[in-house]
Amino acid sequence: MTVEPLVVVGWVLLAVVVFEGAGSAFVSWRRAVAVDRRNRAGLALLEARLAAAAVDCGRQGERRRLAWSGTRRLTVVQVVVENSEVRSYLLGPADGGALPPFLPGEYLTFTLWPEAAGGRPLSRCYSLSGDPGELASYRVTIKRAGPPPGEPAAPPGRASTWFHDRVTVGSILEAKAPSGHFLLPAEPDAPVVLIGAGVGITPFMAMLAARARAGVAREFHLFYGCRDGEAHLWRREMVRLAATDERIRLVVAYSRPRPEDRPGVDYQHGGRIDLALLQRLLPANNFDFYLCGPAAMMTELTAGLLAWGVPAERIHGEAFGPASVPLGVAADGAVAHRVAFLRSGKELAWEPARGTLLALAEAGGVALESGCRVGNCGACKLPVKSGEVRYVASPGRAPDPGNCLACVAIPASDLELDA
Incomplete structure (x- = not known):
């Protein structure tokens, strides 16, 4: 049987049209599936946020009802x-x-x-x-x-x-009732990097427990540094949490591992946590970073993160105890000033390397009350008789007018303090 050329051409054109139509339908179907997936993911995220908000609202009501004033x-x-x-x-x-x-x-x-x-x-x-x-x-x-480090006789x-x-x-x-500002972002899905050393892991254990209980999708990168396996706090709990949730990435660093400490099992990195380790293991720098540990670690990592391009407002630090030093003491533009402690009869020269007013007083033999040393408890409040101060870390609660918190304040001019 002979088929006319025009008929063949017609069948070919029809096949092309059908094929293109099928391809277009397939592409449209794929797009619809993708849109549906995005909608489902968006709905799930919205539901998670609403659930978290409802829980937070209820807990805030309980906090207000049960909180106490004073001690x-x-x-x-x-x-x-x-x-x-x-x-x-x-x-x-x-x-x-x-x-x-x-x-x-x-x-x-x-x-x-x-x-x-x-x-x-x-x-x-x-x-x-x-x-x-x-x-x-x-x-x-x-x-x-x-x-204190370097003072064995103290x-x-x-x-x-x-x-x-x-x-x-x-x-x-x-x-006093629980308080503080070392808190995770309000968005329940915002990824964070938690860096703790030694007993500085303590606030992060509360964060991990709260995350597991709420079931939120927040991505956690937890870096924990300690001396060795004997000093490793809550090892089993850390490993269990990381093993049961792929969104928790745990990296443990031992600075001086013992022979019995197993690399790759007990710890993943030999040495201290530093910027090079973070840059090697993190996919980018667009996280909120939370640091808690010795002052030297926090100061070094903060400087490194800033140099890496992390905005200062995305670096959060918590440090307690006599060895704690507020971040950024050597503030840009700070110049030397005279500080007079009137009741003690002492006048001291301040420069950025001398640190906070509390550190200056202690180095100069002026006894001041102190507590948390990071601007939270108010024990170091001093009346300012003349001059101005500025803060290298935001106080947990602003002091009364005419006063300053010596543990987080540096001079902005010559000062006279009632101390």
């Missing part, structure tokens, strides 16, 4: 020896009432009366390290602090020594 008596209900240097203290209300919910990253401010303080109270802040959803008790975790930390040597089950402590 409250808390009973030590359990003491857990975490390792040779670190202990956790579980605290319940001595009055039998309920404890308000706390936000992961908050701390308790204690008023302590150790004998080494000479009859004067000490104010100290310790991060809450427990699960924010478990409100039968609060947990704080405290390392026994030795002499006395050990008064507050931590008192906790380790004197505080037992049944002890009564005085504390």
Whole structure:
């Protein structure tokens, strides 16, 4: 049978039209599927945000209802020896009432009366390290602090020594309600990088517990540094959380691993956490970075992150204790000033390398009250008789007019202080 050429051409054209139509339909179907997936993902994200907002709203109401002003008596209900240097203290209300919910990253401010303080109270802040959803008790975790670095003859930390040597089950402590500003972004899906060293892991354990309880999709990159396996706090809990959720990326660094510490199993990096490690393991620098640990680590990493292009407002630091130094003390544009401590009869020369007013006073033999040393507790408040100050870290609560917080303030002019 002979087929006319025009018929063949017609069939070919029809096939082309059908094929193109099928291809177009397939592309449209693929697009519809992609749009549907995006819509489903967007709906799931919206539902997660609404659920998180509802939980937060309820917890905020409980916080307002149960929070206390001033100090409250808390009973030590359990003491857990975490390792040779670190202990956790579980605290319940001595009055039998309920404890308000706390936000992961908050701390308790204690008023302590150790004998080494000479009859004067000490104010100290310790991060809450427990699960924010478990409100039968609060947990704080405290390392026994030795002499300051480079000063072996100096006395050990008064507050931590008192906790380790004197505080037992049944002890009564005085504390203010949970507070703080070391908090995760409000968006439940915003990825974060958490960097903790030693006992600086404490606020991050509360964050991990809260994340697991809420079931949010936030991506966590957790870098934890410590000396070795014996100093590794909550190893099993960390590994369990990371193993059950692919959105938690855990990197453990041992600075001085023991022969029995297994690389790739107990830890992933030999050495300290530094910028090179972060740049090697992170996909980019567009995260919120949270740092908690020794002052030297925080100062070095903050400078490195800034040099890497991370905006200053996306770098968050928490540091407590006598070795803590607020970030950015050597503030841009700072020049030398004269600081007079009127009641002590001393006049000291300040320059950026001398640090905060509290550090200047201590180096010059002027005794000042202090507590958290990061602008939270208010123990170092001083009346300013003349001159101006500026802050190298935002105070947790602004002091009354005419006063300054010496632990986070530097001179902006010559100063006269009532101290």
